[in-house]
Amino acid sequence: MKICHIITRLVVGGAQENTIFTVEGLIKKGYKVDLITGKTKGPEGTLEKKVQQKGIPLIIVKELVRNINPFYDIIAFVKLFFIFRKNKYDIVHTHSAKAGILGRISAKLAYSSTIVIHTIHGLPFHQYQNKILNFIYIVAEKIAYYFTDHFICVGEVMKEKSIKAGIGNEDDYTVIYSGFEVEKYINTCFEKREILREKYGIRKDEKVIGMIGRLFYLKGHNFLLEAFRDISKKYPDVKLLLVGDGILREQLENYAKKHGIYDKIIFTGLISPEKIPEHVAIMDILVHTSLREGLPKSVAQGLAGGKPVVAFDIDGTKEVVINGKTGFIVPPGNVKVLKEKIIYLLENFEIASKMGIEGQNLIKKLFPVEKMVDEIEKIYLKFLSNGKKS
DSSP states (O other): OOEEEEEOOOBHHHHHHHHHHHHHHHHHTTTTEEEEOOOOOOOTTOOOOOOOHHHHHEOOOOOOOHHHHHHHHHHHHHHHHHHHHOOOSEEEEEHHHHHHHHHHHHHHHOOOOOOEEESSSSSSSSSTTHHHHHHHHHHHHHHTTOSSEEEESSSSHHHHHHHTTSSOOOOGHOOOOBBBOOEEEEEEOOOHHHHHHTTOOTTTOOEEEEESOOOOOTSOOOHHHHHHHHHHHHOOEEEEEBBBTTHHHHHHHHHHHHHTTTGGEOOOOOOGGGGHHHHHHHHHHHEEEEOOSOOHHHHHHHHTTOOOOEEEEEEEEETTTTTTTTTEOOOOOOHHHHHHHHHHHHOOOOOOHHHHHHHHHHHHHHBBBBHHHHHHHHHHHHHHHOOOOO
């Protein structure tokens, strides 16, 4: 079986890591797999080197860019068409909006026998986006649907929203959670936690609220900083750990300085995926304030590390943050409730610990990489035997 995965860019992020884990897992099973991506650049960091170190065949189409650009998009489409025409893949599996639309259409036009699968990590249309752009994406997705044999969603909500938007029906979708190396979070030892806390100047008596994510628009760091501003007044022995980097760093730092909380916030900068488990280990509570996600990987990572989670109720978050059991769900943008739930966990250590254990057990069941790859393989084999949409 010849397989090709395609994603718009290999920045440090959940969709990208999901794709790499899938490709690596399929290669281990003995399949021939290529990975196509656009040129990766930006403050988010790149995973290209990691892919090359793993020996994964990588094809870079430099015109495959994230933003809509008719000139580059046409060139990227033509290049993809000829790559697919030449290699005649049995499976083309697309990820992300741009690669998903261009990749699905070009793959089917190039070789009609190719089975085309698309994973929805997060929908390209959402309530915080310009209505015209939303309309364009929905129309593009409806067109791409006719070149797609099946969809994989990383959470139930993506399936529901896609069907509601008129993109396919129930039988066109399968939910497969975005697997990662869960054991690394479970087995991160106490010693590493203490060493890293000492490195960041965190005292033994200080509690740490943490968030993992790019310092970028719609990630909602501003809501967390606003809540933390009040929390730090009541609890001076609490620190905030922001894992990640991005274009909003200076803006967030200026806010922290203006409100006198800069010395209580740790900006780690860009952290490699391999270092995330030990940074989760530093935390006592993980917070996720993004306004738009699929099923946030950082939430699953926090739970895997045995941390209770307070998160905005967006998309697939509530599939793993079971309110009152593994953490708390908060209305998006509601700083008052966000603050209240964080304070509750700070003040109730035993309940927080129990939530962390419950969350860890849930993630162990749903998110192992091997489980994800096995389920994806089953879909490939099913459609290769059928040769058409279900």
